Amino acid sequence: MFKFIVLLLTTPLILDILKEQFQKMGYSSNDDIAKKLQEFDLFENIKFVQTEDDEIYWFEDDKMYMSTLNEEGTWDPEEGVPVSFTNLNKNELEKLIIIISALTER
Secondary structure (H helix, E strand, O other): OOHHHHHHHHHHHHHHHHHHHHHHHHOOOOHHHHHHHHHHHHHHHHEEEEEEEEEEEEEOOEEEEEEOOOOOOOOOOOHHHEEEOOOOOOOHHHHHHHHHHHHHHH
């Protein structure tokens, strides 16, 4: 029983030492690779709607964002601005209703 407890207590320490040594030798940890893949997956899994005016709308963190296509025909979610729902005229409101229904249907 004592050996088992010692093993449980020392295993995380040994793993940390090995991780540090591998990093010194130039190997990246799986955590770094996993974070990069998650960031890529988050971008790839964004549900968005593109309007005829090349505006892109999407939901993120319970907020709606808008961006426009650049000259290369791409867009960056980092450059998105939150959509304000205040002081909308009838046409803007109808446009947002259509966009929201398209985003929630998918």
